[in-house]
Amino acid sequence: MFKWLHPYAKSENLYRLSGKFLFWFGWLGFIGATVGTIWGLAFTPADYQQGDSFRIIYLHVPTAMMSMSGYLGMAIAAFIGTVWQQRHADMTVIAIAPVGAVYTFLALFTGAVWGKPTWGTYWVWDARLTSELILLFLYLGVIALYYAYEDRRSGARAAAILAMVGVINVPIIHYSVVWWNSLHQGATVTVFEKPKMDTSMLWPLLINIVAFGLLLGAFTLMRLRNDLLMKEGHRPWVKQVLEGKS
Amino acid sequence: MSPWLETMRRETLLVMRKKSDVLNPLVFYLLVISLFPLGVGPAPETLARIAPGVIWVAILLSVMLSLERLFRDDYRDGSLEQMLLSPHAGAGLVLAKIASHWLMICVPMLVLSPLAALLMGVSLKALVAMMLSLLVATPALSMIGAVGAALTVGVGRSGVLLSLLILPLFIPVLIFATAAIDAAAMSLPYLGQLALLAAFSVAAITLAPFAVIAALKIGVQ
Numbered sequence: 382m383f384k385w386l387h388p389y390a391k392s393e394n395l396y397r398l399s400g401k402f403l404f405w406f407g408w409l410g411f412i413g414a415t416v417g418t419i420w421g422l423a424f425t426p427a428d429y430q431q432g433d434s435f436r437i438i439y440l441h442v443p444t445a446m447m448s449m450s451g452y453l454g455m456a457i458a459a460f461i462g463t464v465w466q467q468r469h470a471d472m473t474v475i476a477i478a479p480v481g482a483v484y485t486f487l488a489l490f491t492g493a494v495w496g497k498p499t500w501g502t503y504w505v506w507d508a509r510l511t512s513e514l515i516l517l518f519l520y521l522g523v524i525a526l527y528y529a530y531e532d533r534r535s536g537a538r539a540a541a542i543l544a545m546v547g548v549i550n551v552p553i554i555h556y557s558v559v560w561w562n563s564l565h566q567g568a569t570v571t572v573f574e575k576p577k578m579d580t581s582m583l584w585p586l587l588i589n590i591v592a593f594g595l596l597l598g599a600f601t602l603m604r605l606r607n608d609l610l611m612k613e614g615h616r617p618w619v620k621q622v623l624e625g626k627s
Numbered sequence: 628m629s630p631w632l633e634t635m636r637r638e639t640l641l642v643m644r645k646k647s648d649v650l651n652p653l654v655f656y657l658l659v660i661s662l663f664p665l666g667v668g669p670a671p672e673t674l675a676r677i678a679p680g681v682i683w684v685a686i687l688l689s690v691m692l693s694l695e696r697l698f699r700d701d702y703r704d705g706s707l708e709q710m711l712l713s714p715h716a717g718a719g720l721v722l723a724k725i726a727s728h729w730l731m732i733c734v735p736m737l738v739l740s741p742l743a744a745l746l747m748g749v750s751l752k753a754l755v756a757m758m759l760s761l762l763v764a765t766p767a768l769s770m771i772g773a774v775g776a777a778l779t780v781g782v783g784r785s786g787v788l789l790s791l792l793i794l795p796l797f798i799p800v801l802i803f804a805t806a807a808i809d810a811a812a813m814s815l816p817y818l819g820q821l822a823l824l825a826a827f828s829v830a831a832i833t834l835a836p837f838a839v840i841a842a843l844k845i846g847v848q
Contacts, residue, residue: 515798518791521791522792525788526779539778542841542845546838550795550799
């Protein structure tokens with residue numbers, strides 16, 4: 382059933398394939414994020430209650446959503462790496478981790494900036510904010526564990542196990558606004574219900590969510606490709622690539 | 628004797644021969660608690676309000692400190708490798724090891740906790756809730772902590788790294804425990820939070836041993 386996947390266990394093929402994906406992810410993500418952000422920041426009507434300060438939603442929601450999705454993706458890669466002993470999957474875990482950590486930091490930062498005019502405070506110790514902070518620490522833990530091992534292969538496998546253990550935090554963040562009565566508002570955009578915002582404000586947000594997801598993928602692929610080149614530096618295909626043949 | 632019991636007997640014997648492994652976390656626990664009245668001032672009403680949280684945090688920290696020894700000595704003298712190679716290797720053996728850690732590190736702290744709470748003037752209702760939450764949730768702490776200890780077993784000087792790995796995973800437990808204690812202090816029902824803590828423990832006991840074994844196998848390579 383998965384036989385078509387097997388050739389990509391070879392680093393060379395994976396490098397080529399990820400190059401193709403990188404092209405599309407990178408450009409679509411870049412264009413999407415540019416369009417979505419400019420549309421959101423400049424051309425949407427101001428909110429009747431929050432005025433212009435609501436516009437940071439176009440950065441806050443995409444980064445927050447993708448910080449969680451990134452972790453989920455990392456945990457899935459970790460699962461594949463641990464169960465099927467795919468070492469490229471372990472490498473993917475390490476490739477995602479710093480990107481996800483930056484997204485998480487951006488989500489926390491934009492949230493704090495948004496919180497000041499809306500709630501009157503940069504930070505409250507409420508369930509969702511705290512668990513997003515934990516997510517940041519989980520990402521940092523994965524990165525730190527990887528670099529703690531002298532043998533990179535063992536480090537990647539250990540980091541993968543940690544990523545899987547930490548995945549329990551993702552549903553906690555996701556449902557924290559439902560379970561706890563918190564200062565943070567509930568979800569504005571859900572898949573199954575009618576969105577609670579006007580379509581003129583919604584479109585740039587949706588574009589940005591997709592674009593930030595694509596960018597997450599693109600940055601991950603860039604890191605993965607770099608890692609592949611570093612690890613296989615002694616192999617002939619790397620020489621070919623670096624001499625500019627592909 | 629079953630390998631399960633044999634492991635627990637061995638662990639107990641090792642601790643009896645090197646009592647500092649158990650006593651140091653206990654002393655640390657009492658020290659952390661006694662720092663707080665000095666740090667925030669000895670006003671009884673302040674202390675009574677923060678005491679359950681302080682005790683919880685002190686337990687988290689001392690459990691974390693005690694975890695380093697869980698696999699370290701066995702790793703150094705090679706018996707960990709033998710354990711993983713033995714025909715009885717598996718979740719049961721690891722579970723026995725962690726269970727003895729819980730019995731020898733967490734239970735003494737549990738015994739001392741009411742005393743510490745009374746010294747800080749905690750109300751009886753909050754005290755009962757605190758003890759129940761500790762009783763239900765400390766197995767989860769030992770289990771989650773063991774995963775972290777196993778992941779860092781092959782890494783030299785793992786103290787700070789261990790805290791970076793484990794403390795984020797302890798936070799959900801802490802949140803629910805303090806929620807239970809707060810509810811109890813306000814005379815609200817808190818069985819829901821306790822049930823969630825128990826669920827954490829059950830899930831940790833079921834799943835953590837497998838993660839521990841996978842991590843140890845990386846460590847002893």
